[in-house]
Amino acid sequence: MHVANLSNEPLSAAQRTLSHTAGFWFVAATLGQWAFIAFILLFYGGHSLKGEFAALNNKPHITGYVAGDTLGNTQWLLHVFIAAVVTFAGVLQLLPQIRKHWPALHRWNGRVFLLSALTATLTGFYLTWIRGSQLNLPSALSTSLNGVLIVLFILLAWRSARQRDFVTHRRHALRAYLLVNGVWFLRIGIVPAGLVMTALGQKMDYTCPAFLIVSYASWMLPITVLQLYFMAQASKRAGVVRSVSALFAFLALFTLSGAIAATMFMWWPYL
16 A cells, blocks of 8 residues: 555656646736736726727727727627626636635626627627628638637536536536637737747738637647646646646746737737
């Protein structure tokens, strides 16, 4: 018995490291997402409360405020403000203290998250394919594929919760959380990518391959890393767990630096 415990000690230590590095990434992501929420409330909320809707176009948009387009403007602003709600609810939903000590709050916040995520996705479909808010077809397809997966995992998370299969529910909810934040991941990825392209003497615009790579990676990479996390949690090999831990440590630093860059270059100048 004593020998077995000794043999499991490196694996236990590796699992603790995995938990710490995943937590490090979550903190970095939360700080960046709160900066995003603050920008939405200060910029969009501030101008909207004052009735200064034309001023919303001070920040470049594919299709922003259009005078006379009541339906389109309503869908656009609903999409923007729901993004703040779903981002905040998503962070709150992942806090283990909430699940443990306030399970009723966790359940109701989960409903808010799922409903908000579904609303944000459906309004996003409207803006992309009916209003015509597209940079180009490849990027629009990327956004739409992301949206289809959001709807899929929202429904799967809801079904597994109804079946009281909470292990499966947690996994689907985590996937939905990451996919809903695809637009945020795009923003924290595009600024570092643009800086690298500039350093290489290349122009970064919405048609270049680098932008399209970041666009698809903004939702494909997070759910891939999440799957690696699930595999590492179940792994019996300490080396595998340590490798995923190292990946999370790197991604935490990248996420934090990307969030700082996005705040400095994409959000702060418009406040």
